[in-house]
Amino acid sequence: MTHSFSNLSLAEPLARAVAELGYESMTPIQEQAIPVVLQGKDVMGAAQTGTGKTAAFALPLLQRMLKHENSSTSPARHPVRALVLLPTRELADQVAQAIKAYAKYTNLRAAVVFGGMDMKPQTLELKKGVEVLVATPGRLLDHIEAKNAVLNQVEYVVLDEADRMLDIGFLPDLQRILSYLPKQRITLLFSATFSPEIKRLANSYLQDPVTIEVARSNATASTVEQHFYSVNPDDKRRALHQVLRQRGIKQAFVFVNSKLGCARLARSLEREGLKTTALHGDKSQDERLKALESFKSGEVDLLVCTDVAARGLDIKDVPAVFNFDVPFNAEDYVHRIGRTGRAGASGLAVSFAGGGNDVRLVADIEKLIKTKIELEPLEFEEDTPKIRDQGRINDGRRAWRDAGETGDPRDVLDAPPARAPRPQRTSHAPRDPFFDQPYQAPANDAAPAWEAAARSPGSRSISANIKPKRKVAALFKS
Numbered sequence: 117m118t119h120s121f122s123n124l125s126l127a128e129p130l131a132r133a134v135a136e137l138g139y140e141s142m143t144p145i146q147e148q149a150i151p152v153v154l155q156g157k158d159v160m161g162a163a164q165t166g167t168g169k170t171a172a173f174a175l176p177l178l179q180r181m182l183k184h185e186n187s188s189t190s191p192a193r194h195p196v197r198a199l200v201l202l203p204t205r206e207l208a209d210q211v212a213q214a215i216k217a218y219a220k221y222t223n224l225r226a227a228v229v230f231g232g233m234d235m236k237p238q239t240l241e242l243k244k245g246v247e248v249l250v251a252t253p254g255r256l257l258d259h260i261e262a263k264n265a266v267l268n269q270v271e272y273v274v275l276d277e278a279d280r281m282l283d284i285g286f287l288p289d290l291q292r293i294l295s296y297l298p299k300q301r302i303t304l305l306f307s308a309t310f311s312p313e314i315k316r317l318a319n320s321y322l323q324d325p326v327t328i329e330v331a332r333s334n335a336t337a338s339t340v341e342q343h344f345y346s347v348n349p350d351d352k353r354r355a356l357h358q359v360l361r362q363r364g365i366k367q368a369f370v371f372v373n374s375k376l377g378c379a380r381l382a383r384s385l386e387r388e389g390l391k392t393t394a395l396h397g398d399k400s401q402d403e404r405l406k407a408l409e410s411f412k413s414g415e416v417d418l419l420v421c422t423d424v425a426a427r428g429l430d431i432k433d434v435p436a437v438f439n440f441d442v443p444f445n446a447e448d449y450v451h452r453i454g455r456t457g458r459a460g461a462s463g464l465a466v467s468f469a470g471g472g473n474d475v476r477l478v479a480d481i482e483k484l485i486k487t488k489i490e491l492e493p494l495e496f497e498e499d500t501p502k503i504r505d506q507g508r509i510n511d512g513r514r515a516w517r518d519a520g521e522t523g524d525p526r527d528v529l530d531a532p533p534a535r536a537p538r539p540q541r542t543s544h545a546p547r548d549p550f551f552d553q554p555y556q557a558p559a560n561d562a563a564p565a566w567e568a569a570a571r572s573p574g575s576r577s578i579s580a581n582i583k584p585k586r587k588v589a590a591l592f593k594s
Contacts, residue, residue, distance in 0.1 A: 119147050127182050129221035130175060137217060143168035144330040149304075150176045158325040159304045160318050167330065169276065170214045173200075173304050177272050178219055181247060187223045194225050194245030196265065198272040199297070201253060201290065203280040205230040205401055206408060211276065212250040224248060229265075231255040232401030239264045253281065253289035260296060267296045275321075278307040279314055287317075294321055308451065340457035342465045344478060345494040349470040352440055353384060355494050359438075359466055360390075367411070368436040369455050370420045373444060381440060382420040395421035423448050431455070439467035442477040446484040 121131075121139050142150070145163040152159055153176035163169055177198050186193040200215070202208045212228030219226055226248040229238045235258065242249075242264045249256075249265065259265040273294070275281070281290060303322050307314045310329070318325060347355045356370070370385075372378045375396040382394035393407040393416045410416045412431055423443065437456045443449050449467075456463030469478050469491055482489045 124150065124175075126175065127179055127222075129182070130178055130218060133218050133220045134175070136220075139171070143172075145169055145328065146172045146175075148328045148330065149173065152326045152328070153177065153302070153304065154179060156180070156302055158302060158322045159306075160310075160322060160325040160327045161304070161306045162308070162310050162327075162329040163306065169306050170211050171218070173274050173276075173306070174211075174215050174218055177274075178215070178222065178224060178248075180272075181224055182222060185223050191243060191245030194247055195269040196246060196249045196267055197269060198248045198274070199267065199270050199293075200248065200250045200274040200276060201256070201281070201293065202250065203252065203277050203284060203286065205232055205252060206404060207277060208250050208252050209405070215248055215250065219248070226250065229255050229259055230401070231258075232404075235259070235262070235264075253286045253293060256293060257289055260293070267293075268298065270297045270301060272302045272304070273297060275303070275305045275317075278305050278317060279309055279311060282311075282313050282317070290317075309447070339461060340453050340463045340465050342453065342467075344467045344469055344489050344491050346491040347468045347470060347494055351496070352468045352470065353381075353388070354496060355468055356385075356438060356440065357388070357390075358494070358496060363436070363464065365436045365464070367414070367417050367434055368419075368438055369434060369452070370418050370438045370440050371443070371452050372420065372422060373441040375422055377441065378420050378422050382418075385418060385420065390418055391416050392418040392420060395419055397422060423452070433461065434463070436464040436466065439465070442467055442469055442474045442481075444477065446477070446480040449481045450485065 119142050121134050121142060124131075124142075126134065145161060145167045149159055149161055149172040153173060159173075161169070161172070163172075181197055188194075200211060202211060208228050208230045212226060215226045225244070225246045227238070227241045227246040228250040229242070230252040231254050235255075238255075238259065239262070242259065251259075256265065260267070275290070281287070303325075305314070305318055305322060305325070345355060359365070360368070370381065372381055375398050378394050378396040382392045385392040393410055395404060395407045399407065407416070407419065408431075411419045420440075423445075434456050437453050439449070439452060443452060453463075453465035456465060467478075469475065478489055478491065
């Protein structure tokens with residue numbers, strides 16, 4: 117039987133905040149983790165994203181910290197007592213907002229620091245004194261080196277999404293940060309899976325932890341309806357349009373494997389009449405937060421994103437996830453479709469497999485989730501408009517120019533190439549330089565990125581500026 121938050125005997129300020137947020141029944145991870153943390157024991161918790169992990173560690177930590185709550189305005193009376201480390205900027209901001217909501221009626225202060233933003237406002241907040249510091253590893257080290265953050269009074273440390281932090285190379289940063297902390301502390305580690313690397317990390321920094329595992333390792337939520345459609349790569353956008361219309365889907369995540377592919381797809385879908393925004397690693401922090409806010413508020417229907425940008429995002433009631441590209445890493449499939457079907461709600465996960473290498477990637481997913489995957493054919497309806505493939509447009513443009521032709525070759529792309537008539541034009545149609553860039557194979561998420569296009573009302577043309585290429589290592593600097 118699921119326990120109620122009202123049975124937790126939380127301190128009045130926390131109980132009031134929880135009731136105000138509408139929390140009633142605890143999730144499995146909350147049921148198991150909260151009593152253990154309240155007892156002051158280390159925890160090694162495995163749970164898929166969207167299971168309520170933040171409340172599972174934040175509420176008991178705040179409850180314990182309230183025993184030594186200080187109402188003084190002096191920064192010295194508000195040292196960092198709890199440190200929460202997360203892999204991405206968005207997740208750090210999201211967790212910080214949740215903790216601030218829980219601590220709303222207390223004197224406990226919470227702050228968040230992450231990369232991509234000016235350090236000065238963060239420094240000013242840290243100087244005022246904070247008890248709960250939420251951070252990404254890279255930016256926290258910047259503040260430690262600048263002597264803005266002192267961690268010698270930390271009583272609690274939380275390593276959330278630990279598997280992701282290891283995946284993107286944060287282990288050396290984590291080791292440095294943990295070396296600054298007192299040996300006597302409570303350490304909580306949460307991960308989607310218990311990989312050998314996670315177990316080694318736990319053995320190094322946790323003391324006799326209580327292991328809590330609420331979901332089978334690499335399991336996909338039973339509330340998510342999963343489909344894999346065999347679709348020609350040139351028809352993927354058309355397939356996306358058809359599934360959205362057939363299912364009456366209002367909002368969805370659309371995952372791609374590269375930043376360049378993310379930016380291009382978002383642009384194409386926008387041109388095709390869908391309210392779309394892109395979220396990838398080369399977006400500035402301000403752009404990323406604006407994209408998330410526009411999606412949460414319903415201004416945008418489709419959030420086209422890469423794995424690096426979207427891991428751990430907690431956006432409620434998203435009805436569907438599309439894998440426009442089958443992920444290179446099978447575990448990323450589990451994380452992607454975990455964006456929908458959260459907290460017991462139903463969800464839809466649709467993946468488009470284009471043959472070739474996709475067949476092998478689908479087989480990897482099948483092996484990981486231990487479920488037979490059937491590639492389903494997708495029959496296009498007559499009223500689903502055919503969408504010209506941008507790759508063919510680029511190839512046609514280059515061939516057209518190489519032959520010394522003028523005008524816009526798009527008018528003849530659907531005719532047999534050998535019989536395509538030469539268009540008679542008196543002027544050049546405006547072209548978007550964005551689509552003239554050669555395609556780069558998405559070996560990773562470190563391809564050059566493009567700024568979002570500024571469109572004027574009624575305009576059919578989009579302009580873009582090339583962003584300077586950055587080092588791959590900088591992409592993962594928090």
